[in-house]
Amino acid sequence: MRVLITGAAGFIGSHLCDRFIREGFYVIGMDNFLTGSPNNIAHLFGHPSFKFLHYNVVNYIYIEGKVDVVVHLACPASPVDYIKNPIHTMKVDSLGTLNTLGFAKLKGARYIFASSSEVYGSPHVHPQPETYWGYVNPIGPRSVYDEAKRFSEALCMAYYREHGLDVRIARIFNTYGQRMRIKDGRVIPTFIEKALKGEPLPIYGDGLQTRSFCYIDDLIDGLFKLSLRDGLEGEVFNLGNPEEITIIDLARLIVELTESSSQIVNLPPRPDDPPRRCPDISKAKSILEWEPKTPLTHGLVEVVSWFRDRVGLSL
Numbered sequence: 001m002r003v004l005i006t007g008a009a010g011f012i013g014s015h016l017c018d019r020f021i022r023e024g025f026y027v028i029g030m031d032n033f034l035t036g037s038p039n040n041i042a043h044l045f046g047h048p049s050f051k052f053l054h055y056n057v058v059n060y061i062y063i064e065g066k067v068d069v070v071v072h073l074a075c076p077a078s079p080v081d082y083i084k085n086p087i088h089t090m091k092v093d094s095l096g097t098l099n100t101l102g103f104a105k106l107k108g109a110r111y112i113f114a115s116s117s118e119v120y121g122s123p124h125v126h127p128q129p130e131t132y133w134g135y136v137n138p139i140g141p142r143s144v145y146d147e148a149k150r151f152s153e154a155l156c157m158a159y160y161r162e163h164g165l166d167v168r169i170a171r172i173f174n175t176y177g178q179r180m181r182i183k184d185g186r187v188i189p190t191f192i193e194k195a196l197k198g199e200p201l202p203i204y205g206d207g208l209q210t211r212s213f214c215y216i217d218d219l220i221d222g223l224f225k226l227s228l229r230d231g232l233e234g235e236v237f238n239l240g241n242p243e244e245i246t247i248i249d250l251a252r253l254i255v256e257l258t259e260s261s262s263q264i265v266n267l268p269p270r271p272d273d274p275p276r277r278c279p280d281i282s283k284a285k286s287i288l289e290w291e292p293k294t295p296l297t298h299g300l301v302e303v304v305s306w307f308r309d310r311v312g313l314s315l
């Protein structure tokens with residue numbers, strides 16, 4: 001079985017490449033290194049089951065030979081990254097989705113789209129089930145990401161309905177783990193770096209906003225199951241950990257785990273920062289037979305140890 005993974009040099013993509021290879025697949029990884037790094041996949045170069053294509057998915061995609069599964073992960077995922085690259089973000093989750101869907105159709109491949117909890121925007125329903133349509137500002141700074149994910153989901157469903165393509169949509173909630181860029185601006189790498197350096201942890205707003213963080217190994221299990229199970233055409237699944245925490249409690253937890261003397265500093269709130277975020281994963285539990293196994297504290301211990309060795313390097 002051959003799988004194409006776009007965004008292969010990114011945080012999630014690189015772990016997914018590892019998993020597919022370990023399970024006996026041949027992996028074609030594609031990336032343009034916008035927010036990913038060759039370091040994340042350096043261990044795979046020269047592997048007989050891995051080929052890397054340095055390519056921008058916004059352009060027409062063609063690869064010789066059969067491809068059984070396409071996983072479209074390419075897209076900046078950190079708000080700092082996508083707000084810095086607004087047009088690229090909209091292209092990669094519109095033209096990039098179109099190109100990868102067209103390629104999957106040509107090959108008769110199954111198609112997995114990496115969507116996001118951001119499709120729910122600032123939700124009025126809590127926790128968020130897949131049936132909730134969301135509450136999204138179409139012109140705010142986050143809209144380049146949120147609306148591109150929503151457009152991509154609609155495009156996936158159009159390919160499913162018009163062409164019968166086997167598409168599956170994963171709405172991924174905040175995921176953390178090894179290989180995140182320490183300076184990518186997302187909350188966990190930022191807090192860990194600051195805590196390890198003894199610098200203040202910056203909190204946007206009062207810190208009472210919540211997130212629910214999923215450890216990378218758990219997410220990869222979910223994505224892998226979603227890719228392999230038969231009979232899930234046109235289905236959408238929340239993939240995330242329902243263990244919800246306020247950002248201020250997250251900051252305190254990271255200070256404690258790193259035995260840091262860092263203080264917390266409050267900065268002005270970010271525009272359209274969702275106040276609450278927690279997945280309802282009943283559907284994934286019952287149909288995919290998937291649920292996360294790693295409590296936040298356990299995952300953070302692993303990640304702190306990984307970052308501790310790298311905090312001096314600008315990864």
Ligand code: NAD
Nearest residue numbers: 007009010011012032033034035036056057074075077175
């Ligand atoms: P990441 O930024 O680490 O990885 C994205 C990868 O895509 C990078 O390697 C980047 O270089 C690549 N890329 C960007 N534009 C490209 C292009 N035009 N052509 C080829 N490659 C391109 O982010 P991540 O956390 O690994 O997220 C991966 C996917 O999962 C994204 O689609 C993201 O929206 C989705 N997601 C992630 C999270 C999370 O918490 N990590 C949550 C929700 C959704």
Ligand code: UDP
Nearest residue numbers: 079185186187190202203204209247270273
């Ligand atoms: N956040 C923060 N300080 C930081 C980075 C993020 O307080 O240095 C907050 C941010 O305002 C949001 C939450 O942490 O409420 C998660 O932010 P992140 O950028 O990780 O992802 P998001 O869930 O917003 O996409």
